Amino acid sequence: MVRFEAAGKIFAGSGARPAFTALEDIDYTVPRGAIAGIIGRSGAGKSTLIRLVNGLETPTSGKVFVDGVDVAALDAAGLRALRREVGMIFQHFNLLSSRTAFENVALPLEIAGISSAAIRGKVLPLLDLVGLSDKAERYPAELSGGQKQRVGIARALATDPKLLLSDEATSALDPETTQSILELLRRINADLGLTVLLITHEMEVVKTVASDVAVIDGGRIVERGRTFDVFTRPQHETTRSLLAAASMGAKLPDWISSDLKPSPAAGDRALVRLIFFGKTAFQPLTARLVAEIGPDVNILAGAIDEIAGEPFGSLVVSYPADAETLERAARFYARTGLATEVLGYGV
CATH class of the missing domain: 3.30.70.260 (ACT domain)
Structure with missing residues (x-):
């Protein structure tokens, strides 16, 4: 579903600020229908990587393909079409405070020019899917963090995407709520056949739901493979350090x-x-x-x-x-x- 081919991203400098290489020589494939995780410390390049997928950033070298389409080669109309097929959920929900849960989920459909009747027929089942059918008329200020994220997931699914991007979507949630959101993502992946790409610094998130994982450090992917293989037999020092910090496995005093x-x-x-x-x-x-x-x-x-x-x-x-x-x-x-x-x- 997603393929990075020697992708790199350099942010140009300005004034006294030098140019910065955020990503370098990224080769990575996200299998269709998988839940894949990209994990790394803050500043490792995770968010830049995911922004290449939906065209919010353009690679300065290499290519990024989504379902066989070269993202950087698309014109404005092509990018709009791509973004209808790529849903995204965010760390801080990004809901509009002046709109109800129903209206937040309906927003991308309104922008696409869908009729009110069709929107209602789409939004209510999505709110039911994420367990919020009774919260349709509530505003974000009336919802818990987990409920806000469920609204964000429903909104991301409104345009029937092929791919769901999750940028630290559970980082602002408590552990119990995180588990409920991960279970929802796992169910969506199984029921809808949706490919999910998770960007996170939390080993527990990857361990729980991802079938494949890549570890990024200093803008480079340093290790990749089946989640079980990477977690049980880590090869790179960065992976070992992340696993040690997460207290994976038996640990000596x-x-x-x-x-x-x-x-x-x-x-x-x-x-x-x-x-x-x-x-x-x-x-x-x-x-x-x-x-x-x-x-x-x-x-x-x-x-x-x-x-x-x-x-x-x-x-x-x-x-x-x-x-x-x-x-x-x-x-x-x-x-x-x-x-x-x-x-x-x-x-």
């Missing part, structure tokens, strides 16, 4: 992790994270590890989670770091396919 060494000394113990997913998720492998290397295995931390609908768990264990025990443990991991990460060595 600082007083333990701060004393770890990269190599074992006599009498040390190995601290190892065991990662359970796929065929290992439901097997009693910890008990089998004890049977393999002996009873001197301590469990230091543990967590269980779900990533993109797949189970994921991790345990941090310690055991003696003598050569024989380490070799027996390594053979066990190779035989069972259990994924592991050596965190270090300590007393």
Whole structure:
């Protein structure tokens, strides 16, 4: 549905302000019908990236295609047609305070010249879809943050778009409301076959709904893939840092992790994270590890989670770091396919 080909964006300088490279050499594809996430820290280039998709910004290099159409090649009429097929929801809702929920959703249809009867026949089902059929005549000031965002989603769907862009749409919401909005997006994606592109700095958002994810840092995509693969086996330091900040998986207390060494000394113990997913998720492998290397295995931390609908768990264990025990443990991991990460060595 969306394809970036070596896309870049440089903002020209003015006066004492130098030119700024916001995006550089972006190659990325959003599969049709997917919920895809682009995640990164503030200032990484996420919002600029999404503005290339609906033509609010033009790439200074490369191309951006939406459903096979080169966005930058469109004239004004072509851009208007494209934007009717690309809905957008915003962090701060962007509702008109002087219009009711019904009137906010109706706005793009009014602009398109749709008749009043047809607008009513379109808007009321959309308000019902987002769970606000009883709030049609309420003004934004009378609605909660989650309700405002639902109005924004209904408005974005009014023109029957192929693609829905979400720019930090849950960042202003509390965790419970965020989950309800994400569930709504997941339902819209499933029921309407709508492609969704999420821009966010929240790992929890991507983990909950996105099937694919790209990590952006300094204007470049540094890692991409299935959400489960990226979250369980991060390759880039930026991804690892974002996941660590989000407390993904079992985490050691600082007083333990701060004393770890990269190599074992006599009498040390190995601290190892065991990662359970796929065929290992439901097997009693910890008990089998004890049977393999002996009873001197301590469990230091543990967590269980779900990533993109797949189970994921991790345990941090310690055991003696003598050569024989380490070799027996390594053979066990190779035989069972259990994924592991050596965190270090300590007393």
